[in-house]
Amino acid sequence: MYCISVINQKGGCGKTTVATNLAACLAVSGRRTLLVDMDPQSHCAVGLAVPEDQIEKNIYDVLITSYDENRMELKHIVWQISKNFDLAPSGIELAALEPQLAGQDRREDRLVEVLSHDASDYEFVIIDCPPSVGLLTFNALRAADEVLIPVETGYFSLHGLTKQLETLHVLKKQCQQSIIIRVLASMYDVRTKLAREVLNELKKHHSTMMYKTIINFNTKLKEASSFGQPISEYDPSSKGMQDFLRLAEEVAVGAAQMQVKPELSIEEQLQAISKTADELLAESREVLGEEPAFRNKAPQSVEARINEFxxxxxxxxxxxxxxxxxxxxxxxxxxxxxxxxxxxxxxxxxxxxxxxxxxxxxxxxxxxxxxxxxxxxxxxxxxxxxxxxxxxxxxxxxxxx
Ligand SMILES: Nc1ncnc2c1ncn2[C@@H]1O[C@H](COP(=O)(O)OP(=O)(O)OP(=O)(O)O)[C@@H](O)[C@H]1O
Ligand SMILES: [Mg+2]
Structure with a gap:
């Protein structure tokens, strides 16, 4: 079992879209895959047309009982979405997990324990996280072999990336396992000059920390989730599908190689990514300075603009x-x-x-x-x-x- 957690505290950067479609495409290519929804907003179930009113038990019930003698096993909550593709849905109760477990020992290890007991039949486990840092995300981090950070190729997302990396930096101190951390350029819009520039810079400075695959902005991906289908069912001939098939292959090859430990420690990886993000921010400012909306602004006012406006x-x-x-x-x-x-x-x-x-x-x-x-x-x-x-x-x- 190889576990990938999709994490970014910035809302709406494409976490659920990536988690859902990556899981679907790993399954299409014959790999038994479990998608775990750790976001109380239950967007995975919505995006895969699992009727929320019929979800009786969810990942909350599994996690809250995980250290009990009569614990609820994963198989009792899992929904089969398609061949090789299962979903462990979430529910609003998940938002209460953190306060309910306050002060308890090993509360951040609950998910990793559950997966090690109940998920060994799966080749891949993909975890979708909420846009916040707390016990839920921490559980996902502890379970992860790999952290996938989707980043929109725009200035403001890079701003978020720096913050995200600072957070991971703090969290990682409490993680013993080795984790590989990679950035995925998501919602890439080739028509935008800024996106092109940012992507070039990301690639230039940062090729080892990035997935080679890029997820383009593709309206079919948006439509697919509103129709409750992964892209593999909604439109297998779309560009979105090609991107996710490519990502699935890249992830699978990487997972096979990861049986060998990463050369850099998690701390070194984070430092490398952070540095790149800072450099990119500086360069993006220059790019933004040339964009029409900012043309009449002094370059130093860009940061102020974000905070102020x-x-x-x-x-x-x-x-x-x-x-x-x-x-x-x-x-x-x-x-x-x-x-x-x-x-x-x-x-x-x-x-x-x-x-x-x-x-x-x-x-x-x-x-x-x-x-x-x-x-x-x-x-x-x-x-x-x-x-x-x-x-x-x-x-x-x-x-x-
Ligand atoms: N590559 C893409 N092309 C087009 N639309 C996309 C793409 N990725 C995501 N979207 C759309 O952007 C919106 C936000 O995406 P998504 O829900 O995956 O983000 P998220 O990070 O999971 O959000 P949250 O932080 O609220 O959980 C959705 O409407 C989704 O359909
Ligand atoms: Mg989401």
Missing amino acids: YGIREEPGKVKFAALYPKADQVQLAGDFNNWQPEQTPLLKADEDGRWEIELPLNGGTYQYRYVVDGRWQPDPYNKRVSINPFGEYNSLLEVK
Whole structure:
């Protein structure tokens, strides 16, 4: 069994798309594969048309009982998706695992224990993680032979990558096993100059830490998940399918070689990737300086622009919300200030880069909100303050003075 955890604390960078389609393509090529959903938002089940109301037990039940005498085994929760392809679904209860296990010994080893007992029949286990760092992601890290970090080929994703690597750096101190860490260029849009430049730089500095395969932006991949199918079923002749078949082969070859231990320690790998990410950030700034939207800005203002303009900002008598969704057709805001009615508060697209914004007059108090991006509800990726809602999902928190 070879285990790959798909991790990035940045929301919406393609983790679930990669985990689901990589698992499907490993299965298509004859490898028995288990996909484990560690995200309480259950997007794997949604993307594979497993009816959520019929999932009686999920990975939460397996993890919470994993050290008990009458533990629930994986086989009792697994759904067969297609030949060679099984899913261990998640559920909203998973969001409660961390508080419920607080203070308990070896709580971060639960998943690795479960897999070592129950998953030896699988050639590959792929783990989809939530966009946050906590006990769930840590369990996935402890179970991993390999960590796959999907990174959108844009400046803001690189910004996220540096943060992600800092986090992995802290977490890795508690991991004894050797892990290989690789970056996957995802949602690559060859038409964008910035994406091309960033990819070239990534390749130049960083070829050993990157998958050779690139996952292009392909609308068939988006459509496939909204139809509840992996790309191998939805459109096997698509470019998306070709990309994922290539990734599956690369991963399989790498896994075979990984029986030999990696030459670099995990610390050295992280340092190498971090350094590259910093260099890339610096170079991306230069590239961005040439982009039309930034042409009149002093180069040093780019960093300031990120901190200042994305997220929430209180101004006299109003709060400004700004987010970057370059590929969205519609972005709306829903919160307890508008009875969670997103259609009342659409954001306006403010520039060609895909910056969306809205201003609301809000009285002092604490509010919860989410964005609705092309119909998908999600927390504000630029606001670290969140709370878990009754559905087990994250709401963003806003405090107006
Ligand atoms: N290569 C791609 N081409 C086109 N669309 C893509 C691609 N990868 C992901 N998407 C789309 O981008 C959106 C976000 O992707 P996805 O849900 O996989 O991200 P995620 O990292 O799992 O998000 P979260 O952090 O919320 O779990 C989805 O609508 C998905 O269909
Ligand atoms: Mg996801």
